[in-house]
Amino acid sequence: MLEIRKANNTCRKLFTIITLILFAAYTLELVKGTKTLPMFLILMVLDLGPMIAAHIIYSRNPESELIKHVVGIGYAVFYTVNCFVSPEQMVFTYAFPMLMVVTVFIDLAFSKLVSIGIAVIAVIHAFVYTSRVGFTNESVAAMEIEIAATVLVVTFNYIANLFIVRMTEEKVKEINEAGAKTSAMLKQISDVAGDMADEVAVVSGKMEQLSASSAETMNSMNEVQSGTLETANSVQTQMVKTEEIQAQIEKVAEASKNIGINAKDTADAISEGRGNIEKLINQAKLSDEAGNGAVKEVEELKSSTDQMETIVQMIQKVASQTSMLALNASIEAARAGEAGRGFAVVASSISDLASQTKSATEEISNLISNLTKEMEDVASAILSLVESNNVQNESAQLTAESFEKIAQNADLITTDSRELSATVSNLESANKKIVDSIQTISAITEEVTAHSQTTTEATEQNQMIVKDVQGVVNEMMKNADKLNALK
Numbered sequence: 353m354l355e356i357r358k359a360n361n362t363c364r365k366l367f368t369i370i371t372l373i374l375f376a377a378y379t380l381e382l383v384k385g386t387k388t389l390p391m392f393l394i395l396m397v398l399d400l401g402p403m404i405a406a407h408i409i410y411s412r413n414p415e416s417e418l419i420k421h422v423v424g425i426g427y428a429v430f431y432t433v434n435c436f437v438s439p440e441q442m443v444f445t446y447a448f449p450m451l452m453v454v455t456v457f458i459d460l461a462f463s464k465l466v467s468i469g470i471a472v473i474a475v476i477h478a479f480v481y482t483s484r485v486g487f488t489n490e491s492v493a494a495m496e497i498e499i500a501a502t503v504l505v506v507t508f509n510y511i512a513n514l515f516i517v518r519m520t521e522e523k524v525k526e527i528n529e530a531g532a533k534t535s536a537m538l539k540q541i542s543d544v545a546g547d548m549a550d551e552v553a554v555v556s557g558k559m560e561q562l563s564a565s566s567a568e569t570m571n572s573m574n575e576v577q578s579g580t581l582e583t584a585n586s587v588q589t590q591m592v593k594t595e596e597i598q599a600q601i602e603k604v605a606e607a608s609k610n611i612g613i614n615a616k617d618t619a620d621a622i623s624e625g626r627g628n629i630e631k632l633i634n635q636a637k638l639s640d641e642a643g644n645g646a647v648k649e650v651e652e653l654k655s656s657t658d659q660m661e662t663i664v665q666m667i668q669k670v671a672s673q674t675s676m677l678a679l680n681a682s683i684e685a686a687r688a689g690e691a692g693r694g695f696a697v698v699a700s701s702i703s704d705l706a707s708q709t710k711s712a713t714e715e716i717s718n719l720i721s722n723l724t725k726e727m728e729d730v731a732s733a734i735l736s737l738v739e740s741n742n743v744q745n746e747s748a749q750l751t752a753e754s755f756e757k758i759a760q761n762a763d764l765i766t767t768d769s770r771e772l773s774a775t776v777s778n779l780e781s782a783n784k785k786i787v788d789s790i791q792t793i794s795a796i797t798e799e800v801t802a803h804s805q806t807t808t809e810a811t812e813q814n815q816m817i818v819k820d821v822q823g824v825v826n827e828m829m830k831n832a833d834k835l836n837a838l839k
Contacts, residue, residue, distance in 0.1 A: 357414040362456045364406050367423050370449050371403040391437065398433055402426020420457050424450075424466055431470070435477040444474045444498055451509045458520050463513040467506040474502035556825045563815065563822065574808065591791075598783050605773070605780065612769040619759065619766060626759065633745060640745060657724045664717045671709040678703035 378395055381387040387395075405422050427450050435443055447470040454466050482495040682703065685696030 356417070359456045359458070360410055360414055360416065360419045363420060363423055363453055364410050366449075366453045366456070367406060367427070368403055370427075370453070371399050374399050374446070395430070395434060395437075398426070398430035402430070420454070420459070420462060424454060424462065428466075428469055428473075432473055435473055436480065441481050441494055441498065444477055444502060447474065447502070448505055451505065455509070455513055455516065458513075458517055460513060460517045464510060467510045471502055471506045474506075475499055478502075553829065556822070556829065560822070563819070567815070594783060598780070602780070605777070609773065612766065612773060616766065619763070623759070626756070633749065637745065640742065654724060654728070657720050661717065661720050661724070664713050664720060668710060668713045668717070671706045671713060675703055675706035675710065678706055 375396060378387060378392055378399070382389065382392045402422055402425075405426065406419050409416050409419050409422065431447055431450070434446065451463075451467065451470065454463050457463075478495040478498040481498075482491045485491050678700070681698070682696050682700060685693065
């Protein structure tokens, strides 16, 4: 139906051009006076009438089969009348454009009918025109030319139409075959489109996930940038703290070195003190032994003084008895008178000696008592000295033990100071490594910051690409839906 509409439209336009040109030509003849007004009007009715009718029919039904018949028959009537009323022999050529017009319908039967009609009318017109002007050599030659030209044009036009029709049929056949293939292909395309629609839907979902992931990546990279900035600040702070730690480590190392030196001096002093304590202990032992010997001697001396006291008491007793005997002798000498005077003198001397002895013994007794008291004091002092020596010896022993513990602790301090020095050395080395690591971390942080910035920019570009791809996917889904609609 679309082909008929196109053919009718093309025919209508071409026929309009022909009729308007003829209208202009006959109007010019009317102006020149070669055509009368009645004849002009009759010809214009036959010329313009079919054209107007074709336009009316097309406006009502563009696919109408009536248009080609109205045009063909109407123009045939106009052509026939014009051939027999026109004084010009060349009027037969008016049929040639119409032969071109009818080819648009690709209707071999209609083209044959029009061609035969034109040929018959042209032959009749040739004889009529020649008989009218007379059969001269020129008129006969003109007649022959008219007939030959018309027959050739009609024949070639028919052959051309025949070729066009056959080519059209072959094209139609090819088109039908191509249509069948196209239908099969469309079915395959439709099936593929269905699968593609499913896949595109999956891709669309994936693209949405990718878009969401890109957004999350964008947020994460922003957080990474913030984190790396904070890390960089922390690294700088840590660098300052580490330098402070390094300074403290150096102080600790110096203190550890001093501790080692002091520990060595302390060990030397402790060693010297231990020697002095050992000497003190030995002296205390000697003092203890001497004190014990002195106590023993004092005890022996006290025993001797006790014996002397006993002897003195005996002497006092003897002196007392001697005094009593002297007194008795004096009494007896007195009784004897003159005879006993010499004995009295002796008795008096003995009494004096006894008195002196008593006095001497009393003094000796006092001396012995004082000596005893002093020896007791000496013994008490010696005992106190011995006890003090014992206490001093115990203190020296405790001091020696303390010095031993101090020596052990000093050794431990020396060992610990050495370990501390080694630890401080290791700590200093480790801190230097930490400084190097912090510097490396700082450099890495700067690189991470730069890469995170690049990644952020790439993520932004990816988001734009994802949006573009999402738009393409949506278009693909629409196209897939359109292909599915062809089923």
